[in-house]
Amino acid sequence: MINRHRLGDFAKVIDCEHKTAPASDHAFAYSIGTRAVRNGRISLDRAKPVSEETFNAWTRRAVPKSGDLIFSREAPMGEVGEVPSGAKVCLGQRTVLMQLDTSRIDCRFLKYALMAPASQAWIKSTASGSTVLHLNVADVRRIPLPDVPPLLEQRQIVEALEDHFSRLDAASASLATAKRRVTAWSTALADTTVWQRGWPLRPIGTLLREPMRNGRSDRAAQGNESGLRTVTLTAVTRNRFEEEFTKQTVTPAQQARGLWLEPGDIFVQRANTPELVGTAARFEGQPEWAIFPDLLIRLRANEQVIDSRFLVAALRSERAHRSLRSKAKGLAGSMPKIDQAAVASTLVPVPSLEDQCSVIERITTIENGALATLATVETQERRTLNLRRALLAAAFSGRLTGKSSDLDRVRELAGV
Incomplete structure (x- = not known):
């Protein structure tokens, strides 16, 4: 430059x-x-x-x-x-x-x-x-x-860029459509698997071994301050309890008692955007890996009645999530919220434990297939993004000619 x-x-x-x-x-x-x-x-x-x-x-x-x-x-x-x-x-x-x-x-x-x-x-x-x-x-x-350069040359550079970008935009649109279809397919199939006819429905509040609990939110640790690992809403949104979706907070150790994540814990977002409020995820990691914040509600299933894996599948189904979203309340401009009572009153199917295990196996197969397909699509999305960056780099270093051969040269520069 x-x-x-x-x-x-x-x-x-x-x-x-x-x-x-x-x-x-x-x-x-x-x-x-x-x-x-x-x-x-x-x-x-x-x-x-x-x-x-x-x-x-x-x-x-x-x-x-x-x-x-x-x-x-x-x-x-x-x-x-x-x-x-x-x-x-x-x-x-x-x-x-x-x-x-x-x-x-x-x-x-x-x-x-x-x-x-x-x-x-x-x-x-x-x-x-x-x-x-x-x-x-x-x-x-x-x-x-x-x-x-002079305005005329600036516009020529822009036209060359946008000509190439139009092709990448078409590719990105096709990839986005593929992702939506895969997600819709896996969601619909999982919903059908969980909500089979004839199974009794029970309120979630009757299926827990202990009362629900909200977490605690303290400010982020700064500088050399020591802190406790705290999961974020994004961990639940993405159903991935990983280091990148945590932050260090100054929650005192005494106040953190009872907030540590345990394997099998289910977390429901009690506040978020209208589309995401009520999103649920199940933790499968090591005990006391992190604590959870105030905007999450913790559920601990009575495993003698309902498998926590089945319960989270029911909660993540569109039918249950839609029920939770409909109970959300909030003023204009604020995040809609649900409370523990809204979660407790939500109905989910409760088949026999044997049938629950069959459903879990079926859903795991569906999810693994969807994840494999989405991983392929996301690889292509990263490739497209790298091509965009390489095009921009070429445009502002004098290597873009406006010819169709530009893309071949840019692919070499991007290594894709």
């Missing part, structure tokens, strides 16, 4: 309001938070609806318009997207607005330059923060840019 230019040479960088915009039931406009900015695009579906009053207050510094860019400084940092044409939007927290000097730089050229591997590497190396890495506004202005 030729660092003759900095982003601030070509764009005015405007910081966001450092407070949360209140959500509205009636969307006059949208607050663009970091989760709405991904892969060069801004998704209004992932933005927060706000009122006209909030929009006016949050755009007192500048009104985002088509041709501007919104850039995320934290969680995650380095994402950038174009303001959608005709959309009324304001900045969410941890974002900045970039108003470009369009007589010198093309909006899409700058967007792709910021997405290029060299720019992303600089952003990561410059970030600061002891717990969550972030980029200061002053650092955003200092982001080095590659050599900036």
Whole structure:
């Protein structure tokens, strides 16, 4: 990368309001938070609806318009997207607005330059923060840019990139469709296996060997502070109790008593997005590996009546999950929540223990088949992502010609 230019040479960088915009039931406009900015695009579906009053207050510094860019400084940092044409939007927290000097730089050229591997590497190396890495506004202005050619050449580079990206977009869409179909197939088959006709239904509250319990949430340990490993909601969402889905918290050892995970424990999310609240997962690891947070409810099955593996399969079925989601309550703009009573009253089938074992074996076969297929799809997704990165690197190092042979050269560079 030729660092003759900095982003601030070509764009005015405007910081966001450092407070949360209140959500509205009636969307006059949208607050663009970091989760709405991904892969060069801004998704209004992932933005927060706000009122006209909030929009006016949050755009007192500048009104985002088509041709501007919104850039995320934290969680995650380095994402950038174009303001959608005709959309009324304001900045969410941890974002900045970039108003470009369009007589010198093309909006899409700058967007792709910021997405290029060299720019992303600089952003990561410059970030600061002891717990969550972030980029200061002053650092955003200092982001080095590659050599900036005349506008006509910038647009030629963009056209060549987007021509190749269109093929990768088609491949990504096909892979996403395949993942949805595999997930839908495995879910439907598992549901049918669990919810067979004729089996008696019982409330979950009558199937436990001890009362349910919520966890405890303390702040994250910082610096040299000692902490206790605590699982996150993501561990339950992904059904993976692994180190990457934990954090260290300053929970006192005495307060942690009774919160340690034990094999066979089932955890239900009592608060999350409308789609994820009520998600369940079963822990199969070592005793006292971690504690669990306040937003999870722990269930311990009475194994003489119901196998915990069958109970979690029932809870993860669409029928039971839909029942839990329907019981969630919450104010506009807040995460919907369920309580222990909602879980306790949820009905699940309770066949004989012999039949439960048969169901578990069948579901394991279904899940293993789905996981193998999804692993193949995800390998192809990573390959596509590597090709995108290699295309961006080639575009801003003078190696992109706009010819169909570019992809062969880029595959060699990407090693795919």
